[in-house]
Amino acid sequence: MLLLLPGVALLAGVVLYPLIAALVTAFFEQSLVLPGRTFVGLQNIVEVLQGDFLRLLRQTLVFTLGTTILPFVVGFALALALNTKIRGAKVLRGLMLIPWLVPGVVVSFLWMWIFNANYGVMNALLQTLGLVDDPQAWLAQPGTAMGAVILAKTWQSFPWMMVMLLAGLQTVPVELHEAAEMDGAGTVRRFFAITMPHLKGIVGLVLLLEFIWNFQHFDIIYVLTGGGPAGATQTFATAVYETAFQGYDLGKAGALGLLWMVLLMALVVVYVRFSEKGEER
Amino acid sequence: MSATTQLPATPTPPSASSPAGGDAPRPPQRLRRGALRSERPGVRIAAWATVVVCGGFGLLPVYWLLATSLTPRDQVFSYPPKFFPSAPTLDAFAALASNEQLFGYLRNSVIVSVLTAVLSVLVSAYMGYSFSKFRYRGRRSLMYLVLASQMFPQALLLVTLYSVFSAYNLLNTYTALVLSFTTFTLPLCVWMLKGFFDTIPDELIEAARVDGASRLRIIHSIVLPLAAPGLIAAGLFAFVRGWNDFVFALTLAGPEKQTLPPGLVNTFIGEASTAWPELMAASLVVSLPVAIAFIALQKYLVGGLTAGAVKG
Incomplete structure (x- = not known):
C-alpha cells in the first residue's frame, strides 16, 4: 500500500525506532555526551529497582490518581449542575473551558504566581479565611508541593472532564427521569438508577484516558517544581528526563523508562481494547 | 439511485456519539434527552452551590491572570496582594x-x-x-x-x-x-x-x-x-x-x-x-x-x- 508508506516511515522513524532504541539503552552503560557504550546486562535495572523505583512509583501514582480523581469530581459536579435549567448555564459552559484552552506552560506560570511564597494570592486567601497562620512556600515545602502541583493540573483538566460528561448527560432520556419521578423516585435515587448506568461507558473512558495521560505528564510538574523540593514531586516522566538530560546517564534513564513503559503499556492495552469495542459497532 | 445525488455539501464531522439516523427535523415521538424541564428547589440550590464553588475554582485564577497583567510592576510586590489593581496599566x-x-x-x-x-x-x-x-x-x-x-x-x-x-x-x-x-x-x-x-x-x-x-x-x-x-x-x-x-x-x-x-x-x-x-x-x-x-x-x-x- 503506497498510501501508507509516508505515514509508516515517519512513524517508524520518529516514534517506534526511538522508543525501542531508548528501551535498549537500559542494558548499556551509555552517556548522552560521550560516544560509545558498554553492555552491562541487567545492572541498570537492578540499580534502579534498588534505588528510587518504589519512591517514584508511589509519587507517580499519587500524582496520577490525584489528577484523575479531582478533575473528575469537579468536572462531573459542574456537568450535572450545568445540565440543569439554571440561568446562565450556557455562558458558564463556555467560560469553564478557559482553563483548558491555555497552554500547559501558562497553567504553570499562573499557579506559580498564585502559590508564590511572598506575594501569592493563595496565602492571602487562606489567611483571610483563617486557614493558615503564616504565608507558606507551597511549592518549596516537601509536604505541600505535590498537593500544589496536583491542584494546578486539576485546574487544567477539569473542563475536559466536564465537556465529555456533559456530552454523556445529553444522551440520558428525560422521559425515564420523568416517569421515575412520577413513581416517587427522589433525585438521588434517579441519579444512581438512571443517570449513572447511562454514563458508565463515558465515565470509564474519561477516567482511563486521564489516568494514562497523567501517568506520563511532564510540563506542569517540570515548570512548577522541577521535581523538587528534594525530589518530592518527582515522577517517572521528570525522573527519566532529569537522568538523561541533566545527569547524562542514558543507561539509567533507559532502565527507568523500561519499567515505566511496562506499566504504561498495560494501561494502553486496556485503552485499545476499549476503543476496539467502540469501533466495531 | 445514482451515487452523485448523495454527495453531501460538507461531510458531517466524525462524532463518537452521533445517533444513527441524522438530525433532520425530529419526529415528535422521539425521546427528549438532556435536562429535566423543572427541578426541585433542593436541586436548584445544589446546582448553584456547585457552580459557585467549582466555577470559582475555574474562573478566579483566570481573573488573577488578567488582573496581574494589568497591575503596575511596583504594585505586584506587595503583600497582601490587591484584588483589584488600583491603577490598571498596559505597561506590561x-x-x-x-x-x-x-x-x-x-x-x-x-x-x-x-x-x-x-x-x-x-x-x-x-x-x-x-x-x-x-x-x-x-x-x-x-x-x-x-x-x-x-x-x-x-x-x-x-x-x-x-x-x-x-x-x-x-x-x-x-x-x-x-x-x-x-x-x-x-x-x-x-x-x-x-x-x-x-x-x-x-x-x-x-x-x-x-x-x-x-x-x-x-x-x-x-x-x-x-x-x-x-x-x-x-x-x-x-x-x-x-x-x-x-x-x-x-x-x-x-x-x-x-x-x-x-x-x-x-x-x-x-x-x-x-x-x-x-x-x-x-x-x-x-x-x-x-x-x-x-x-x-x-x-x-x-x-x-x-x-x-x-x-x-
Missing part, C-alpha cells in the same frame, strides 16, 4: 512589544506549528484514507499501533531523538522540532481523518472508478476536496498541539530556534524577581491563538476529544 504589554527576543520565539512558534500542521495533514490524509476505504491484512493492528503510539512517553522518545538529531547535526533546527512534533500530531490526525473519510460514501468512489479514474486521481480530485473541512480541523488541532509543546522544543532547540513555551520559561523563570505582570501578559498572548482555533473548531471538539486531539 508595552514591555512585551519592545522585547525582540520574544518576537524571535513567536516567529519560531508560528513557523514550526504551521509546518507541523501541514506535514501531519499531508501524511495522515493518505494513511487515514487507506485505513478508511481499504481492507487488508494488518490494517487493524497498524491502526491501533498508531492510536497507541501517541501514548508513548515523550521523555523516553527524547532520549533517542536527541542522540539521532545530534548525529545528523539537526539539533537546533526547525526540522528537528517539526519531526519530533509529528510524534503526537500524526496519530491524532490519522484517526480524525479516518473518521472524516468514513463519512464519504463508498458509492461515490465506486462511481469514479467505473468512470476510469485512477486511485490517486480519486483521492486528489474527489475525496480530499470533500474532506476539506476535516483537513482544516485536523490541521488546526495539529497546530494547537505544536503551539503548546514544551518539552521537545526545550530539549532539541537552543534560544535561536526555540518556540514560545520554553522561550518564556527561559526569559522569565529563575530570575531573582520575576516580572509577573509581563509574564501574565505574555501568557495571555500565547493563549490567544489557541483560543481562536478552538472557537473555530467548536463543532469538531467532541469528535476530536476521544481521538486525543486535546488532552485533559
Whole structure:
C-alpha cells in the first residue's frame, strides 16, 4: 500500500525506532555526551529497582490518581449542575473551558504566581479565611508541593472532564427521569438508577484516558517544581528526563523508562481494547 | 439511485456519539434527552452551590491572570496582594512589544506549528484514507499501533531523538522540532481523518472508478476536496498541539530556534524577581491563538476529544 508508506516511515522513524532504541539503552552503560557504550546486562535495572523505583512509583501514582480523581469530581459536579435549567448555564459552559484552552506552560506560570511564597494570592486567601497562620512556600515545602502541583493540573483538566460528561448527560432520556419521578423516585435515587448506568461507558473512558495521560505528564510538574523540593514531586516522566538530560546517564534513564513503559503499556492495552469495542459497532 | 445525488455539501464531522439516523427535523415521538424541564428547589440550590464553588475554582485564577497583567510592576510586590489593581496599566504589554527576543520565539512558534500542521495533514490524509476505504491484512493492528503510539512517553522518545538529531547535526533546527512534533500530531490526525473519510460514501468512489479514474486521481480530485473541512480541523488541532509543546522544543532547540513555551520559561523563570505582570501578559498572548482555533473548531471538539486531539 503506497498510501501508507509516508505515514509508516515517519512513524517508524520518529516514534517506534526511538522508543525501542531508548528501551535498549537500559542494558548499556551509555552517556548522552560521550560516544560509545558498554553492555552491562541487567545492572541498570537492578540499580534502579534498588534505588528510587518504589519512591517514584508511589509519587507517580499519587500524582496520577490525584489528577484523575479531582478533575473528575469537579468536572462531573459542574456537568450535572450545568445540565440543569439554571440561568446562565450556557455562558458558564463556555467560560469553564478557559482553563483548558491555555497552554500547559501558562497553567504553570499562573499557579506559580498564585502559590508564590511572598506575594501569592493563595496565602492571602487562606489567611483571610483563617486557614493558615503564616504565608507558606507551597511549592518549596516537601509536604505541600505535590498537593500544589496536583491542584494546578486539576485546574487544567477539569473542563475536559466536564465537556465529555456533559456530552454523556445529553444522551440520558428525560422521559425515564420523568416517569421515575412520577413513581416517587427522589433525585438521588434517579441519579444512581438512571443517570449513572447511562454514563458508565463515558465515565470509564474519561477516567482511563486521564489516568494514562497523567501517568506520563511532564510540563506542569517540570515548570512548577522541577521535581523538587528534594525530589518530592518527582515522577517517572521528570525522573527519566532529569537522568538523561541533566545527569547524562542514558543507561539509567533507559532502565527507568523500561519499567515505566511496562506499566504504561498495560494501561494502553486496556485503552485499545476499549476503543476496539467502540469501533466495531 | 445514482451515487452523485448523495454527495453531501460538507461531510458531517466524525462524532463518537452521533445517533444513527441524522438530525433532520425530529419526529415528535422521539425521546427528549438532556435536562429535566423543572427541578426541585433542593436541586436548584445544589446546582448553584456547585457552580459557585467549582466555577470559582475555574474562573478566579483566570481573573488573577488578567488582573496581574494589568497591575503596575511596583504594585505586584506587595503583600497582601490587591484584588483589584488600583491603577490598571498596559505597561506590561508595552514591555512585551519592545522585547525582540520574544518576537524571535513567536516567529519560531508560528513557523514550526504551521509546518507541523501541514506535514501531519499531508501524511495522515493518505494513511487515514487507506485505513478508511481499504481492507487488508494488518490494517487493524497498524491502526491501533498508531492510536497507541501517541501514548508513548515523550521523555523516553527524547532520549533517542536527541542522540539521532545530534548525529545528523539537526539539533537546533526547525526540522528537528517539526519531526519530533509529528510524534503526537500524526496519530491524532490519522484517526480524525479516518473518521472524516468514513463519512464519504463508498458509492461515490465506486462511481469514479467505473468512470476510469485512477486511485490517486480519486483521492486528489474527489475525496480530499470533500474532506476539506476535516483537513482544516485536523490541521488546526495539529497546530494547537505544536503551539503548546514544551518539552521537545526545550530539549532539541537552543534560544535561536526555540518556540514560545520554553522561550518564556527561559526569559522569565529563575530570575531573582520575576516580572509577573509581563509574564501574565505574555501568557495571555500565547493563549490567544489557541483560543481562536478552538472557537473555530467548536463543532469538531467532541469528535476530536476521544481521538486525543486535546488532552485533559
